[in-house]
Amino acid sequence: MAGGLVTWSPSVTLVPTQGCFNACSYCSFRVPLEQAVPLSQREALEQLQARPAAAEVLLLSGEVAPNAPSRGEWFSRLRQLSALALAQGRLPHTNAGPLSLREMAALGRLNPSMGLMLEGVGPAYDALHRHAPSKTLASRLAQLEQAGRLGIPFTTGLLLGVGESMEERVQALELLVGVQRRWGHLQEVILQPWRPDGEAARPLSPSEQADLLELIAMARQLLPPEVHLQTPPNLWPLEQLPAVLEAGINDLGGIDTVDVINPAYPQPAPEALRQLLVSRGWRLEPRTCVHRHWWSWLPAVLRRRVEQRARLLASGPALANAPHL
Numbered sequence: 001m002a003g004g005l006v007t008w009s010p011s012v013t014l015v016p017t018q019g020c021f022n023a024c025s026y027c028s029f030r031v032p033l034e035q036a037v038p039l040s041q042r043e044a045l046e047q048l049q050a051r052p053a054a055a056e057v058l059l060l061s062g063e064v065a066p067n068a069p070s071r072g073e074w075f076s077r078l079r080q081l082s083a084l085a086l087a088q089g090r091l092p093h094t095n096a097g098p099l100s101l102r103e104m105a106a107l108g109r110l111n112p113s114m115g116l117m118l119e120g121v122g123p124a125y126d127a128l129h130r131h132a133p134s135k136t137l138a139s140r141l142a143q144l145e146q147a148g149r150l151g152i153p154f155t156t157g158l159l160l161g162v163g164e165s166m167e168e169r170v171q172a173l174e175l176l177v178g179v180q181r182r183w184g185h186l187q188e189v190i191l192q193p194w195r196p197d198g199e200a201a202r203p204l205s206p207s208e209q210a211d212l213l214e215l216i217a218m219a220r221q222l223l224p225p226e227v228h229l230q231t232p233p234n235l236w237p238l239e240q241l242p243a244v245l246e247a248g249i250n251d252l253g254g255i256d257t258v259d260v261i262n263p264a265y266p267q268p269a270p271e272a273l274r275q276l277l278v279s280r281g282w283r284l285e286p287r288t289c290v291h292r293h294w295w296s297w298l299p300a301v302l303r304r305r306v307e308q309r310a311r312l313l314a315s316g317p318a319l320a321n322a323p324h325l
């Protein structure tokens, strides 16, 4: 039955570096490591100050190889940017590829939640990631387990429509079900339609939409109910969003002014989203980067920060101040 609560996170994306040692075949974000210009603290501060209503600071970074000489400097930047976000009253959420146990534990003290896509299971993913050493299934699964052992509320997800079979989709979802049964820390699973690179957006075709709606419904059946299902609203035709929610999505993720990964797909204005969804019987509410169910998992300092920011969100400034309305 239609109707219910849908959440979203007012978000600003900081890119510590676009330099990446992987070379995923679909990526238009990456620049070679030697050409990368890291984000300075001053630039980061300016970007935060330009978006006062953004509660979440998504730190979305290219990756440095685990044993590379520049790994330490890269990781220090992640810590410094996380600390800067907190100092500005924001909530960092880092997605920077696989981390060592020490690195993840250190960032977990500064980030209320973190994330890493599982991506998917099967030869279609192996082909896309032939030149991406950190994107093996084993490495990604190990990260989900590690985050669980550390008690870090975590967001993961699947990249869909790259040539995977239905059976492989089910296998991927069952892997996530197993992780969640062991640790209980998966707060969100993103079901992300893959879109080809290019200057112009290529909207999902009706058959692609039908296929994804079926997958969303299956994911909702398989995953435990506390796991939020998310999809990026800018990758769907706006008028289809009610059907997406009816299929099982209950979160629209972090919404920034621009989608850094898919810049050809404009973000919907939150107020337009709200009006559409309200007219179809849904409530759209802003949330922090960590869902309430996991607040009790957080170190006391982070929990206080989250509660403070949640009070601000509840008072309504996120929609009123969002600059892209």
Ligand code: SF4
Pocket (backbone or CB within 6 Å): 020, 021, 022, 023, 024, 027, 028, 029, 030, 061, 062, 063, 132
């Ligand atoms: S890991 Fe991310 S940034 Fe690096 S090449 Fe792959 S998609 Fe691009």
